[in-house]
Amino acid sequence: MMTKPKVATASLAGCFGCHMSLLDIDERILKLIELVDFDKSPIDDIKEFTGRCAIGLIEGGCANEDNVHVLQEFRKHCDILIAVGDCAIMGDIPAMRNNIPLKECLEEAYLNGPTVYNPEKIIPNDKELPLCLNRVYPCHEVVKIDYSLPGCPPNADIIWQALVALLTGKPLELPYELIKYD
């Protein structure tokens, strides 16, 4: 039996909406399972790569050091890396903090916000927590990205068409109606 190519997915600084959109391919997910095996992904909860992957799907940009680490791991293990959705492409909503100093953001979130209850005035600083980056970085500013699928989230059809084209070695020709930035 021929081994199927593997697909891995990750959600970095995203909202899992792009993963929801992937699941939105509905019954085509059965066809997808015929085409590929899922490796490291929140969908099957595999935590570490088990081998080389044909395609890595990245949702979300890099907001903390863990995001950067995961993204670099994906680049190492995947032949083709796809930025899925506007967060991966340009930072999106998390990147709205990018022209506000990080210290101000943390103080607003943990000390000064109108609904904050924090009598000890502690900004979370446990060693286990990944450090926030000074700003949110779009994925292509951290590693080489091979393809981008825009949208917030991208339509299930654009994800489906891109995956099928790449897995079957056909050129990626996306119809006009599927390219949307919102």
Next chain:
Amino acid sequence: MSEQITFTIDGIEIKGKAGQTIIEAADEAGIYIPRLCYHPELAPHGSCRVCTVLVNGKPQSACTQPIAEGITVENNTKELDEHRRNLIDMLFIEGNHFCMFCEKSGNCELQAVAYRLGILAPKYPYFFPKKDVDSTHPDIFLDLNRCILCGRCVSASRDIDGKGVFEFVGRSIEKKIAVNAEASLKDTNLKQADKAADVCPVGTINKKRTAFAIPIGKRLYDSKPIGSDIESRRK
């Protein structure tokens, strides 16, 4: 001014009138040249360079270059579209274009030209500049995060409304649109019915209480690319 001038765009013979610019003659003939700062009712600005075409092999902005007998214009070429994609990419990374919550999305000309040129994502690093929002006016708000400095509001307010509400200030990357008033937009005599409030190609000048009226799927550029109206004139 009715003297007929014959020239070609991408090998197609076009008959224009003396005094027309390349973009005017092309529009009339049903040939779409991608553009952003150009607006048919305003004096051409020639600033965005998206409408750059090759005239007898030399790059010229189609919105400012007059037609002339026998010229050869190249418009729909791989190289020019690549040049246009680069310009659009730079406009995206130099501003803060958050399409996902912008009320102009679907009706935005910057986004529409990017869709038409098949841009999936800008290739450059993002600037994330700090820009101002002015929401002091009761009926209109100004979001400079999305401004592409096309100058349409400047021309419309000065030449059509006769008000001069908007003007450019600063140079280079610091260049921006400013309002000609004591402090902010509320101190101007700008009205919702003004041409200047109507011509913004992006989501910078917005009329309050009008957003998201058209559902997704029915917006201007949801199913047909920008320029389709011009191309449908082609005989």
